[in-house]
Amino acid sequence: MSLYRTRGIVLRTTRLGEADRIVNLVTEDRGKVRAVVKGVRRTASRWGGRMEPLMHVSLMAWNGRELDTVTQAEVVEVFKCVREDLNRMAKAAVMAEVVDRLCHDQSDDPAPYRMLRGALASLDSADSPAIVGAFLWKLLAQEGAAPVLEICAGCGGEGPLRYFDPAAGGATCGSCRGGRPLSPGAADAIAGVLGGRLNSVLRECDSRTASEMERLAAAAMEHHLERRLWSLGVLER
Amino acid sequence: MSYTPVVQKLIDELGRMPGIGPKSAQRIAFWILRSERVDVERLASSITEAKNKTSFCRVCFDIAEGDLCPTCEDTRRDTGVLCVVEDPRDVVAVERSGSFKGRYHVLHGAISPIDGIGPDRLRIKELLARIDPESVTEVILCTNPNLEGEATAMYIGRLLAPLGVKATRLASGLPVGGDLEYADELTLGRAMEGRISLG
Ligand SMILES: [Zn+2]
Ligand SMILES: [Zn+2]
Numbered sequence: 001m002s003l004y005r006t007r008g009i010v011l012r013t014t015r016l017g018e019a020d021r022i023v024n025l026v027t028e029d030r031g032k033v034r035a036v037v038k039g040v041r042r043t044a045s046r047w048g049g050r051m052e053p054l055m056h057v058s059l060m061a062w063n064g065r066e067l068d069t070v071t072q073a074e075v076v077e078v079f080k081c082v083r084e085d086l087n088r089m090a091k092a093a094v095m096a097e098v099v100d101r102l103c104h105d106q107s108d109d110p111a112p113y114r115m116l117r118g119a120l121a122s123l124d125s126a127d128s129p130a131i132v133g134a135f136l137w138k139l140l141a142q143e144g145a146a147p148v149l150e151i152c153a154g155c156g157g158e159g160p161l162r163y164f165d166p167a168a169g170g171a172t173c174g175s176c177r178g179g180r181p182l183s184p185g186a187a188d189a190i191a192g193v194l195g196g197r198l199n200s201v202l203r204e205c206d207s208r209t210a211s212e213m214e215r216l217a218a219a220a221m222e223h224h225l226e227r228r229l230w231s232l233g234v235l236e237r
Numbered sequence: 238m239s240y241t242p243v244v245q246k247l248i249d250e251l252g253r254m255p256g257i258g259p260k261s262a263q264r265i266a267f268w269i270l271r272s273e274r275v276d277v278e279r280l281a282s283s284i285t286e287a288k289n290k291t292s293f294c295r296v297c298f299d300i301a302e303g304d305l306c307p308t309c310e311d312t313r314r315d316t317g318v319l320c321v322v323e324d325p326r327d328v329v330a331v332e333r334s335g336s337f338k339g340r341y342h343v344l345h346g347a348i349s350p351i352d353g354i355g356p357d358r359l360r361i362k363e364l365l366a367r368i369d370p371e372s373v374t375e376v377i378l379c380t381n382p383n384l385e386g387e388a389t390a391m392y393i394g395r396l397l398a399p400l401g402v403k404a405t406r407l408a409s410g411l412p413v414g415g416d417l418e419y420a421d422e423l424t425l426g427r428a429m430e431g432r433i434s435l436g
Contacts, residue, residue, distance in 0.1 A: 048421030093350030230353030237355035
């Protein structure tokens with residue numbers, strides 16, 4: 001057993017026993033951490049809201065065989081506007097679920113933590129319709145699963161590329177057509193997100209194009225993860 | 238080492254209960270095996286009796302023995318004010334405070350996007366259906382003070398607004414008996430927003 005200190009964002013929590021919770025965090029330098037927080041469900045617990053989902057905390061924990069144990073935590077950021085707006089919260093939930101599914105224990109790659117931190121800060125300051133789609137595409141690229149957009153992902157031809165096929169790994173032409181339709185606007189937005197124009201896409205993307213980009217990103221992510229995303233569209237059910 | 242099939246079956250069944258891990262399941266199983274036969278039979282029959290004699294109240298979905306729960310049956314309770322909770326145990330907690338005289342509505346859960354639990358899994362439609370017939374003027378959203386509970390309260394608040402019903406949320410404050418310096422930012426922030434004037 002050793003004591004360590006790190007920073008992380010709480011992705012999800014599950015009840016454990018009478019008053020405890022297991023929290024999943026994405027951390028700066030230890031990948032995904034799963035740790036027990038003792039007594040956190042008591043209303044007068046010393047933890048208060050520190051270990052709630054989407055909290056950015058600095059913490060100390062004991063390294064355990066299966067689960068770590070959090071001994072101390074301090075709040076770094078609350079993302080107040082995300083917590084107090086149902087639509088933003090639902091978007092943050094999708095991002096947290098994806099990071100939770102993608103990240104592995106004992107990874108020293110800080111990228112998922114940094115990307116989620118950046119996305120939550122951005123969502124906290126402005127609710128761009130393109131935020132979830134952009135985040136998912138960035139994360140896929142980070143995972144080495146960036147889509148092929150310049151040439152047909154099916155035959156390598158030049159197009160025009162009017163479809164998007166997650167199984168083929170990108171945009172496809174009329175003769176390879178599989179998957180779903182891809183509008184030129186969405187194709188341009190995805191290329192923008194992955195090509196260094198993230199901020200202008202977040203600022204300027206209209207909500208129709210943004211929702212198409214998000215649907216395609218979700219399909220690509222579900223294909224990559226080989227499972228459905230539970231939090232997607234959960235409020236519309 | 239392994240247990241005989243009947244003992245293993247008992248351990249497995251106990252291990253399916255909430256909060257009971259394999260170790261606790263073994264401990265309870267051996268406590269049962271060591272207990273007097275009459276004690277074990279009383280335990281077994283109270284489990285079956287409780288299950289057979291209870292259902293959910295057809296109005297508020299709290300636990301009831303019969304068609305209606307005791308609060309819905311009680312004609313002295315105020316009508317017009319509903320306290321919405323996640324779980325039947327929360328009804329007991331609010332009742333113990335002695336400060337609520339209206340009726341309840343039990344959702345049986347909270348919205349939890351990351352677990353795939355959306356509003357369709359809760360008794361929200363049934364809540365909305367009570368507003369008109371019972372002339373409800375205020376709904377107190379008494380869900381848990383965590384992210385899932387807040388999301389649920391916001392969602393229901395949004396549905397109630399166009400119906401002209403006043404939706405309120407329990408004040409978030411500092412735990413009585415605690416020291417201010419140990420309060421976390423989220424709790425302290427809420428307590429500051431929900432401050433009350435003196436005199
Ligand atoms: Zn092709
Ligand atoms: Zn009832």
